[in-house]
Amino acid sequence: MDALNSLYGGMMVALQPLNLGVLLLGLLVGVVAGALPGISFVNAMALSLPFTYLMSPLVAMAFLGGIYVGGVFGGSICSILLNIPGDPDSVPSCWDGYPLSKREGSVYALSIAITASAIGGLVSALILTFAAPPFARFALSFDQPEFFAATFLGLVSVLAICRGKLLMGMISLFTGITLGSVGADSLYGVQRLTFGLPILENGVDFVVVMIGIFAIGEVLEACSAKAEADLRVKDSARMGLLSLRDIWKLRGSISRGTGIGCLIGAIPGGGAAIGALVAYGIEKQVNKRGNDFGTGIADGLAAPEASKNATTGTALIPMLTLGIPSSAGAAIMLAALMLHNVQPGPLLFTKQPEMLYTIFASFLLANVFMIVVSMGVARVFGVVMKTNPTILYAFILVLSLIGAFAVRNNVADVFICVGFGILGYLMLRFGFPTAPLVLGVILGPLAEGYFMTSIANYGTLSVFFTRPASAVIIGVAFLFVLWSLVPKRQKPPDAPPQADVSGV
Amino acid sequence: MSDVTAGRSQIVFSAAGLIASLVLAIWFVAPPGRETAVGNDIAGPLTWPRTMLLGIACCAAVLLLRNTISIVVKKRREPLHDGGASVADAADEFDNRKALIGVAILILYVGAIPLIGFALATAGFLVTWQLFGGVRRKRVVISVSLLGTAAILYTFVKLTTLPLNRGIGVFDSLTVGLYRLLGIY
DSSP states (O other), X not given: OHHHHHHHHHHHHHTSHHHHHHHHHHHHHHHHHHHSTTOOHHHHHHHHGGGGGGSOHHHHHHHHHHHHHHXXXXXXXXXXXXXXXXXXXXXXXXXXXXXXXXXXXXXXXXXXXXHHHHHHHXXXXXXXXXXXXXXXHHHHTOOHHHHHHXXXXXXXXXXXXXXXXXXXXXXXXXXXXXXXTOXXXXXXXXXXXXXXXXXXXXXXXXXXXXXXXXIXXXXXXHHHBSSOOOOOOTTTTOOOOOOHHHHHHTHHHHHHHHHHHXXXXXXXXXXXXXXXXXXXXXXXXXXXXXXXXXXXXXXXXXXXXXXXXXXXXXXXXXXXXXXXXSSHHHHHHHHHHHXXXXXXXXXXXXXXXXXXXXXXXXXXXXXXXXXXHHHHHHHHHHHHTTSOHHHHHHXXXXXXXXXXXXXXXXXXXXXHHHHHHHHHHHHHHTTOOSHHHHHXXXXXXXXXXXXXXXXXXXXXXXXHHHSHHHHHHHHHHHHHHHHHHSOOOOOOTTXXXXXXXXXX | OOHHHHHHHHHHHHHHHHHHHHHIIIIISSOTTOTTOOOSSXXXXXXXXXXXXXXXXXXXXXXXXXXXXXXXXXXXXXXXXXXXXXXXXXXXXXXXXXXXXXXXXXXXXXXXXXXXXHHHHHHHHHHHXXXXXXXXXXXXXXXXXXXXXXXXXXXXXXXXXOOOOOOSTHHHHHHHHHHHHHTOO
């Protein structure tokens, strides 16, 4: 009852014109940044952080929260319409979202995405509001071995998706993890694989790799294709909420995705990318049409969409209650709080409950208003898609290179980005899956850090199997690996060919 | 390209991957003098990258073996190289010349940024890319390049204060003049 009263109070504050206006502005910035290939919502949050100096802590959190919620969804617009993920967490959305939009129209595909995202985000925001304390106790029991297990699960989920192309997927994944280890290691400071080049001493940033492989590589492939690309969206990229009947049909994938996302979001080391990936991998295995994933199956889009937005609310639980951010977006919000001398932790719930519940209310509102804002952005995006593909590709390339530069304000990243663009193009041409490489670069350094710290703290490899939570998560990961080794069932002669899911 | 030729390409790539990963793992993971850097009894700073490189080597070796056996017995596999679209099919769908030109334009653009500045390099890139892509109407080419560059500069330099490269010497001055004209400075 207290929680409901507090939430009501928070909602009244969140609905004040200034707070609501800033929230909507943040949503718009987030969706646009997420939708643009090459500019991720993390970039947008980082670039917006200085502007929050001028705001109160509450307004700052509403603004950044809006960018966070909007940005996590925004990447799906580009994934579904262009087959270019706007962010790492939108990679799985390409696999079924793009073919679905080509076959059934962008309205249906985008509507699935926004509905699933809204449901996942709303459930996550409700969990944030009512279950923060018990979740905090659960997260408190997690240590480095559990963090490693969660990232290990994310890594092997990629392999489960590469069934039928396992060896090439593994080469791609190991290559990505190796690239992620370039530079100084976090524990001992030893330079690895730098060949004495200063350009590599700071390592290879995953955003740069992602932009290069997905945006530049895809554009180069499209430009060199003999068949002219048809990027026009048939029905102006409108979207709306699905009907209740359609939602009911997707209830399984949406609820599974939401559950997975809520859980992974609360785990430090989790995040939208892992959430979306694991949700897609699990859905592919449990769904009756799992073997058809990659050809435009609605469940294959709904699950990762629900999952990635479901991570946003629960990602704030360890951040607010323990001061441990579980995602890049949460880390930037933590930075904003600390800039305003607000110290996250258990005392925050007793000293400033009004502010907390206003933040919770803002998150609920963000997931509701995200629907409206996303509809508007998608419509404009659809108009943009009517542009000559050559002009569109040119701006995608320019924005991609700006995105690469913005990571560390270093022109060397631009050169590295182009290098990965060429690599991405060659991988696409020769049939190597690109998603495992990018995900290896993202998750590899995290996994190594958690692994090495676990070994340093506990001194034995058995710690990953003797701690219950870690053992369970690693057990699930090995099940994924075993599943990947099971040969595909032979299809009847007249069945359509199975699509290459990992050919992003 | 026939399936046998595609398979041979795969063999070459697999062999190259195997050799490269082994060479890197043994000789190039760490700077000279730190090859045996050890953190503790179980794992050190070189453990992780070496393990991953050995993983690449193992997978490449298996792929190499599979494709070699297929070539030797002249068995028509579908596809030859571990699932997915055939490389033979891909070769018919793409224009290698266009790809090379596109890559060259991109490399020239990125190479020009530190010298002539982002603004001028971007305007030149937009013109070149449009001409490469077949856009011929002068009005479109010029307006897209100029307006697009201006919009990008205003958004990223003015609004988000991103310090995009201004070039060196006279190009730096030109870029500053352009920023003043656009109201950025």
